[in-house]
Amino acid sequence: MIKLSIIGVGAMGGAMLEGFLRSDSFSASDISISNPHTDRLAPYAEQGVQVYADNRKAAVWGDVVFLVVKPWLVESVMEEISDVLDAERQVLVIVAAGLKAEQVRSWVEYNGKCPATFFALPNTAIAVGASMSFITRVCGTDEAEQLVINVFNAAGETMSVEARQFGAGMALASCGIAYAMRYVRAATEGGVELGFKADAAKDIVLQTIKGAALLLQKSGANPEAEIDKVTTPGGFTIRGLNAMEKEGFTNAVIEGLRNSVKF
Numbered sequence: 001m002i003k004l005s006i007i008g009v010g011a012m013g014g015a016m017l018e019g020f021l022r023s024d025s026f027s028a029s030d031i032s033i034s035n036p037h038t039d040r041l042a043p044y045a046e047q048g049v050q051v052y053a054d055n056r057k058a059a060v061w062g063d064v065v066f067l068v069v070k071p072w073l074v075e076s077v078m079e080e081i082s083d084v085l086d087a088e089r090q091v092l093v094i095v096a097a098g099l100k101a102e103q104v105r106s107w108v109e110y111n112g113k114c115p116a117t118f119f120a121l122p123n124t125a126i127a128v129g130a131s132m133s134f135i136t137r138v139c140g141t142d143e144a145e146q147l148v149i150n151v152f153n154a155a156g157e158t159m160s161v162e163a164r165q166f167g168a169g170m171a172l173a174s175c176g177i178a179y180a181m182r183y184v185r186a187a188t189e190g191g192v193e194l195g196f197k198a199d200a201a202k203d204i205v206l207q208t209i210k211g212a213a214l215l216l217q218k219s220g221a222n223p224e225a226e227i228d229k230v231t232t233p234g235g236f237t238i239r240g241l242n243a244m245e246k247e248g249f250t251n252a253v254i255e256g257l258r259n260s261v262k263f
């Protein structure tokens with residue numbers, strides 16, 4: 001059984017922990033976590049997770065060690081745990097946006113060797129087993145990469161990408177969760193204006209989005225092909241779509257994505 005360490009259990013580390021715990025692949029006794037504010041740890045200790053205020057104690061535990069702290073803290077946490085890590089046995093996974101591989105390589109290299117180290121970006125849907133996660137290799141073998149993919153696959157889908165695509169993945173999937181939520185909010189507000197109570201409107205929007213996603217996933221079709229099926233010439237849907245485009249819908253989405261990869 002693979003053991004995991006998660007260092008930093010805030011929004012993302014907590015979501016990862018939730019996702020791994022609810023998966024069939026890991027149980028509480030396979031996971032250790034650490035976080036400076038121990039109030040976050042208590043509920044997980046009750047479930048049987050190994051909890052520590054000391055990062056070094058959590059770090060020695062896992063076969064895969066996740067560092068899930070803010071990007072500007074990664075270097076200092078690395079310094080703190082580096083001498084307890086076992087490069088022969090452990091794989092390090094840094095979950096942080098905006099770091100460069102060369103930077104990280106210089107932090108982890110030891111005696112001219114770079115231990116198995118990966119960048120990863122899940123999204124917060126990992127908490128419910130539905131993440132779209134990206135990983136990219138800093139150092140390590142194909143076998144180590146497959147191990148990391150397998151761990152993330154326990155709580156969603158995982159794509160291995162080149163470093164140059166990592167920011168785009170973050171924009172589409174990590175930031176994308178917020179963009180999708182904005183669509184839900186906008187459509188819900190529209191639904192209320194049209195006469196539904198807010199909760200009912202939200203449920204309708206969610207089921208509609210779920211249906212749209214399933215249609216595309218099951219058919220493999222391009223969205224335009226599915227749109228053609230619901231746009232009767234001169235009908236209601238095409239009028240709605242054209243009004244949205246007049247307000248800049250597609251352009252707004254693309255501009256949002258473009259801006260979220262500017263560091």
Ligand SMILES: NC(=O)c1ccc[n+]([C@@H]2O[C@H](COP(=O)([O-])OP(=O)(O)OC[C@H]3O[C@@H](n4cnc5c(N)ncnc54)[C@H](OP(=O)(O)O)[C@@H]3O)[C@@H](O)[C@H]2O)c1
Pocket residue numbers: 007008009010011012013014034035036037038040055068069070071073077095096097121122123124174
């Ligand atoms: N949130 C997202 O959607 C998302 C998506 C993709 C990637 N990420 C990446 O995930 C990383 C974490 O982001 P987040 O949103 O989870 O931030 P967050 O909610 O602030 O969580 C960071 C956690 O790290 C803990 N921490 C602070 N200093 C630490 C230390 N020295 N050792 C161990 N733990 C420490 C914090 O503990 P205290 O609060 O107790 O100080 C907090 O629980 C970032 O690098 C971010 O780029 C986030």
